[in-house]
Amino acid sequence: MSEKHLQTGDVLPPYSGKLRLFAMRFCPYAERSVLVLNAKNLQYDLVFINLDHKPEWIFNFSPKGTVPALEYEPGKAIFDSNIINFYLDEKYPDVALQSSDPLRRAQDKMFIETFAGAQSAYYTAAFNPQALQPSSVETYHKGLENLQKELEIRGTTFLHGDEPGWVDYTLWPFLERFEALPLIGKVEFAIDKTKYERLVTYMDAMKNVPAVKSYYLSAETHAKFIESHGKGDANYNMLDTSAVCCMRPRKKKE
Incomplete structure (x- = not known):
């Protein structure tokens, strides 16, 4: 999967039938939900969002345009990392992540x-x-x-x-x-x-x-992102090394 963050004007990728998490690669709150999905061995797609130039359709999944948001059925989503993670733990109890007490x-x-x-x-x-x-x-x-x-x-x-x-x-x-x-x-x-x-x-x-x-980033990588943010031009795509990716949508025609 591409690490590219989709932005204003980019098309929403087609829904594959899996759970789909809208996230930002350097967001700790989004990472919370990624880790829970990983821990439960669930199949899911990740779509990264540029939070400075948000694609218009993110507001259909998260009213404030925040991440994470989890699309659990086509066009239907829940947002907020804790709400998402409690939902996942109850919906998929085979790997329980909370105490029974x-x-x-x-x-x-x-x-x-x-x-x-x-x-x-x-x-x-x-x-x-x-x-x-x-x-x-x-x-x-x-x-x-x-x-x-x-x-x-x-x-x-x-x-x-x-x-x-x-x-x-x-x-x-x-x-x-x-x-x-x-x-x-x-x-x-x-x-x-x-x-x-x-x-x-x-x-x-x-x-x-x-x-x-599988999702960990080094302290050096986080530091580079923080520094780019401080310069007023957060480098959301610093990890994107793929030239072509099936998840990358085409730009809308002018």
């Missing part, structure tokens, strides 16, 4: 909420550095400390258990991007291996999970 499910959701501060700090550091405050760095490291503590309390390889689950796939896309921050000069956001030994072990384990490994 209602309390643990609630605890996982609460932990995701408490980690939101670290995610916001990342976005500020990466895409709005002028607004960066010392409190942002503190919030970021507090999130990392809480995650490390939670891993130690649970005593398992992953937060979900011996295998990763919804909570891990929800957190991972941000952890993957956190490693890019020192490469763009935000050294105060570095994940020190001495201080965060348990967390680094967890991250190394996640990188080797098949669902993650």
